[in-house]
Amino acid sequence: MSDEDSIEFQFPCDFPIKVMGAALPEFHQRVEEIIRRHVPEVGADAFSSRASSAGRYVSITVVIQAQSRAQLDDIYRDLTSCELVTMAL
Structure with a gap:
């Protein structure tokens, strides 16, 4: 088991999601x-982008309130199945 697998989150929490694509x-x-x-x-203000x-x-990057x-x-799962998404972190 890696260190990443052992991380415990307290929900709800602010959680950043980074998505990359063309x-x-x-x-x-x-x-x-x-x-x-x-x-x-x-909200729209939760999204930021960088070329x-x-x-x-x-x-x-979008920061959500993860439940x-x-x-x-x-x-x-939905992000990585999208043909426009190269990577989601």
Whole structure:
């Protein structure tokens, strides 16, 4: 068991999710749709984005109020199954 597997969270808690993908116009919209499906109350100010140095990729960070491990698992499952998402951390 790695150290990461043994981390215990106290829910609810603020939890940052970072999503990376190609800098396409629909990328941000799709990520926001996925997050809002699981956390409808998340505000627009919870999202921030940053372009890569060459501008080909973008990372989006959103801080949510996580309610459970199952909720986080569902969010990551949906994000990683999206064809526009390269990586979700």
